[in-house]
């Protein structure tokens with residue numbers, strides 16, 4: 001594996017999940033793979049789970065790890081080519097990236113959508129420069145349009161908790177005070193479309209995701225109808241994707257908040273969310289604290305999804 005930015009990079013999903021569950025049983029069995037190998041994790045945006053779980057996964061594999069918060073301590077980076085650098089940016093990404101590549105064997109990158117230009121975001125301008133210029137295998141720790149480590153962990157979790165062979169999985173939009181990226185729902189949809197689940201997406205009009213990720217999945221604008229009989233409810237906020245509203249908040253309607261009443265419409269569904277979550281906007285206190293909430297085991301599986309990806313990269317260095 002040379003890059004991990006989307007579901008296709010994993011190959012056969014059933015095999016990937018099986019490998020994940022094997023690693024979970026004995027996560028220190030591959031320490032030899034990472035001996036004297038260095039993982040560099042580059043963050044352009046904040047993180048708790050990704051930062052901790054990916055570093056843990058690297059350590060499980062015997063790797064040295066370095067974490068760089070680009071906006072805290074590194075030089076302010078220019079990311080656009082052709083710009084006359086007479087402003088407040090000291091260094092260009094096109095020098096910084098190959099330099100980073102000198103000090104490590106594998107690079108993880110977190111660089112969220114900036115919502116200034118759909119084309120800039122959806123061309124994955126930042127992470128693609130790491131892929132092109134670092135000289136190292138690169139994986140996404142949430143880029144502008146996807147969060148494949150999260151979605152892989154979500155799939156692992158669904159496989160662990162499902163009661164039906166082909167569970168009904170509902171991705172529901174929920175309100176949030178800020179304009180959040182489409183990365184998490186994009187990757188969740190991408191993975192669910194390749195998994196053996198009955199997948200439904202529900203959101204208000206205007207919040208349609210890129211068809212490149214929806215891939216013809218059923219979209220239900222009536223949340224109650226979508227939730228009927230669900231086995232898993234995956235809640236997430238995202239800002240509008242379609243023009244002319246790209247990056248905009250169109251609704252903060254808290255009737256979309258996942259409540260006990262909403263969960264009562266389901267087949268005693270498990271509640272999932274990637275975290276961090278805004279309580280009583282996305283989901284009520286009662287639901288996220290209920291026995292059906294599996295957000296913590298879901299977060300724990302981030303260590304495993306990262307370890308599968310790092311293991312496959314180390315095996316191909």
Ligand SMILES: CCC[C@H](NC(C)=O)C(=O)O
Nearest residue numbers: 180181183184274275276
């Ligand atoms: C894992 C989620 C990261 C990010 N969340 C926030 C709050 O920015 C998002 O919604 O994409």
Ligand SMILES: NC(=O)OP(=O)(O)O
Nearest residue numbers: 047048049050274275
């Ligand atoms: N779910 C997730 O990626 O969390 P962080 O943003 O805290 O890393």
